Amino acid sequence: MLDQARVMRALENVYDPELHQSIVALNMVRNVAIEPSGRVALDIALTVEGCPLHQKITDDVNHVLRQDPEITDVAVNLSVMNEQERKKAFQKAFESAQQNRAQGATSAKPNVTPPTTSSNTRQAPVIGPLPGQGPAEGMMSDANKTVVIGIASGKGGVGKSTITANLAVALNKLGARVGIIDMDIYGFSQGRMFGAKDKARVNEQEKIIPWQVHGVYLVSMGMFVEEGQAIVWRGPMLGKMMQQFFTDVAWPELDYLLIDLPPGTGDVALDIAQKVRKAKLVLVTTPQEVATYVAHRAGDVAKRAHQEIIGVIENMSYVLCPHGDRMNIFGSGGGKALADLFRVPLLGQIPLESTVREGGDEGEPVVVSDPESLSSHVFLDIAARIKHRIEEEAAG
Ligand SMILES: Nc1ncnc2c1ncn2[C@@H]1O[C@H](COP(=O)(O)OP(=O)(O)OP(=O)(O)O)[C@@H](O)[C@H]1O
Ligand SMILES: [Mg+2]
Structure with a gap:
């Protein structure tokens, strides 16, 4: 049966691209609502406002949820963590990185199929000078x-x-x-x-x-x-x-x-x-x-x-x-x-x-x-x- 637990299990496979931790473990997933039509709506609280990788997270959430045949549509609403939540998320990421090191693992990535990068994933904004505009002095x-x-x-x-x-x-x-x-x-x-x-x-x-x-x-x-x-x-x-x-x-x-x-x-x-x-x-x-x-x-x-x-x-x-x-x-x-x-x-x-x-x-x-x-x-x-x-x- 399609329920919250199943949605959360699927979302465990979506990773914050910067903290290399599951968005579920980082407590980024909120308010999962499943409509009778099979449409799933959820909030994702980003660690940082304007997080340049929000599009990737949105795409990856869509990708993993749409693999479930009972999910007909996905609506992701983005918000931003408050200071305390952010601290907790970072703490979790640091602990996990340390744990991983202690276990001799080389990566914090899980043993599951990684989410594919969708073609419309937006790049982080380029802040440096554009090619050809660099100062020449x-x-x-x-x-x-x-x-x-x-x-x-x-x-x-x-x-x-x-x-x-x-x-x-x-x-x-x-x-x-x-x-x-x-x-x-x-x-x-x-x-x-x-x-x-x-x-x-x-x-x-x-x-x-x-x-x-x-x-x-x-x-x-x-x-x-x-x-x-x-x-x-x-x-x-x-x-x-x-x-x-x-x-x-x-x-x-x-x-x-x-x-x-x-x-x-x-x-x-x-x-x-x-x-x-x-x-x-x-x-x-x-x-x-x-x-x-x-x-x-x-x-x-x-x-x-x-x-x-x-x-x-x-x-x-x-x-x-x-x-x-x-x-x-x-x-x-x-x-x-x-x-x-x-x-x-x-x-x-x-x-x-x-x-x-x-x-x-x-x-x-x-x-x-x-x-x-x-x-x-x-x-x-x-x-x-x-x-x-x-x-x-x-x-x-
Ligand atoms: N490894 C160390 N052992 C002992 N004292 C240190 C060490 N590293 C730095 N300090 C001392 O700590 C103080 C702060 O160091 P420093 O001025 O290099 O920091 P900073 O990051 O450049 O600071 P600021 O942000 O103010 O520019 C200085 O008094 C420095 O001598
Ligand atoms: Mg200094």
Whole structure:
């Protein structure tokens, strides 16, 4: 008999394309009504408003339900979860990703016929520049060989700037030519991290000469204003400033340009995706759930902009006790769960070490000030992984 239970069982085979979990398990299915004619009407609560993949979910629901010969018609009504429901859904997805990992599974997909992609499935909106419209200038041009990597987290204070500085030095130690743009216009910190204080100088072509410290080239708002000094840019000025960091700097030839992004889930990252089509992204999170949720949103924005996410770095992962035990003071698993969600590698887990903070405060990234520390080894390992991945990609 066609009843709610049968409809729900069928819907267990529809997966949220981003969370890789059944829409039933995620509690997205509501108000299933079966009319005597065999018409099934139901509500689907999306996790995020304007979820770009809503059309795919609608198509997949239609596809699985219409396989039931007693269902004559399907009506899907879309709504959006409230904050609490969304939290629960994300929690469920993270738990499941972790469980899957513990069981050694490689995918959260079930053992059932996957829903087919219907021909009218809508693509996520393209936010980056359209082909042929890309900016053609210097560092931003498609022809430029420099690998541009944004370091993003969504949440503030998780260690983006620390990671940017140390990865830059580590990549340089591995033989690469590396630059950094401190794109945190309001909360710039790279000058302090590198101990660079000089004000901006320009060359004969009126291009800004980047600071050159510990083998790395660097530009930051710190070249123009003092740290802590309030800066108020109106939107267009902010965009212009960001653009100038790419185009009006006397950049030498670089293999990597790392971009220290401000906290927030996306507008600056999106702006960069528009300006530099080939920009890639590394997501930073701490092991706590809340940081992971926010980083997930940042990653989502990147995906919509068709930016490649290279991998996830988990920071402040553990404290190493004197007898060698690891203590997970901020919980555990956030980095791996996030990496699993985006199906990208967890590039490394950086311990919480006072030497990391001291290095940042004293103008010498830990990779320089304490190269034998555990964190320095982890930074070098992450840099080597990124370099390896990029070189493999370049080799095709
Ligand atoms: N692994 C670590 N061990 C110890 N301290 C760390 C570690 N990572 C970062 N910190 C410290 O945590 C603080 C925040 O780090 P950082 O400024 O790099 O974060 P952020 O994500 O760039 O912050 P914001 O969002 O404000 O730009 C700094 O004082 C830094 O020295
Ligand atoms: Mg920062």
